[in-house]
Structures are given as structure tokens and as C-alpha cells.
Amino acid sequence: MTLPTRDTVVTYPSGSVREIATVLHRESLPDGRVALVLDRTASHPVDAGWPDQGSDRTTLVAGGVSVPVIESIVAATDGSALHLGSDIPVRKGTEGWAFVVAHVVDEGLAADLPDELEVRVDADYRRALSRGHTACHLASLALNAELAGAWRKTPRADAAGSPDFDGTAIATSTIVENGSVDVYRVGKSVRKAGFDPSALEDAEGLAARVAARLDVWTSEATPVRIESEGDGLTDRRFWVTAVDGTEVRIPCGGTHADSLADVRSPRVSLVREETAGAVLLTMRTSVD
DSSP states (O other): OOOOSSOOEEOGGGTOOEEEEEEEEEEEOTTSEEEEEESEESOOOBOTTSOSSOOOOEEEEETTEEEEESEEEEEEESSSOEEEGGGOOSOTTOTTOEEEEEEEEEHHHHTTOOSEEEEEEOHHHHHHHHHHHHHHHHHHHHHHHHTGGGBSSOOOBOTTSSBOHHHHHEEEEEEETTEEEEEEEEOHHHHHTTBOGGGGSOHHHHHHHHHHHHHHHTSSOOBOEEEESOSBTTSOEEEEEEETTEEEEEEOOSOOOSBGGGGOSOEEEEEEEEETTEEEEEEEEEOO
């Protein structure tokens, strides 16, 4: 087997949870596991560059054999070696490199899999992550809108036209089942950009206003879609919906709900903490 020369074809952006695939490459890893690279997959991988949404729960099936995937990981190759996760030495889109999904399985089970197999994704777990990711995007837009008056300068705008607090202050974002956890750091650079941290002092009141705005946005079954520029792993994709009558498009490589009604009235909490030289704000969202 030779290393692939093009990106893995991915079908999870369209909502697929099953795919027939061919194994292009098998590679033993130092920890006793094996990485399988397929020509196409329905399994969403974790990306070390921005690991907000983790790996799907996936099984590889063929001829009555079912092998659980320990983790699906973004990997890259220039034809000479396979680099997984944080070991990838180049940026996405680098000429001469293919970006692929490595399906990591137990070494003792890998030999039972033929080269033609089926990728099966846990649909319930996928739906829970997709709802959490959609709620995360909506909550960030609502938080930006509620903090619009806290800027002394005109910062860059978010996809809905509000000053982009989320994009300016985000430190970490984690998608969980039916929710998300976002941590914002308001330090010297954010204050220099013109944001007044006193706007975060009443975190409970701010959370209530964000939740009220989300109640309005999710009260109708506004469609959500993913627009893709291609079917390859690194082709650009956008999360698209509408809020307050305005279409919003956010670059995103994750999976999502099909309608804002799927995340109706998400709960929001905000916790403010003082640290050395900065204010941390943690936003948690969750949907039933």
C-alpha cells in the first residue's frame, strides 16, 4: 500500500453516518495501535489545530467483523511518511501534501479488516455533538450582540454584524454532547482593542439576556445548512443560518443540527473570574 496523494473525501458535512470505503494505507503506530487511511469516510475526526469538536464514535465493519475506532484523527502526508495530529509539520493546503483522516484501531483487530469495508458512525452521539456545536455558534453570536455597547473602538464584526467579542477574546472552545464550553480571556490585548471589561461584571444578568435572545432566535424552525467548496477534508465549509432576518455564514469544519428548532431555548450560564492581569469568562450552553 502507498500513502494517498489527495485529501480524504468526507461525507459527514452532509450528515452522513455510513459510508462504503477502501483502505488505502495501514500504518503501525509506536503505541501498538494501527492507523487506517480510507479513500472516504463519514467519521468526523478531531483536528489538533482547533480541537473544539472531538472524534465521532465509529465502527469499521466488513464480513461480519466489527472493529471499534479508538479515535479518528486529522493526519497529513507528503508521500514519504504519515504525520498524525499535532505532529503535522505544515499548514493545511500546503502544496504537495495530502490531508487525510486516520482511523486508529487496536493492532490486534486491524488484521481482521479487509480493504473494502463500511464506516458506521454512532448517529445518536453525532446528533448530540451537532446540537452542541450549533448551540455554541448561536450563543457566541448572542453574546456578541449583548456586548455590542461595551466597545470604545470599532472592532471587527462577526457574521451577524455585531462587534466580535467571541473572535477577539476566545481562549478555548469545547463541544460536548448537547452543549458547549467556551472560555474567554479579557487581557491587555482585548482591552487595547477597545473592549471595556466592566461589561462582564454582572455575569448572571448578561447570561439571562443572552438566553432571552436565543429564545427568540430558536423559536422558529430556521434551516441550518453546511455549504462546502468541495468534498475533500480541507475544502472550506461554512455553517449557514439566519438570525433576526440576516443570513450568517461562519467558517466551520464541524457537524451541525439541521434547524434552529433542534436547539430550542438553550440554557446559558456565565462565570466571571479574576486572574493575574486578565478577566476570564466561561460560557456554558446546553440544550434538552
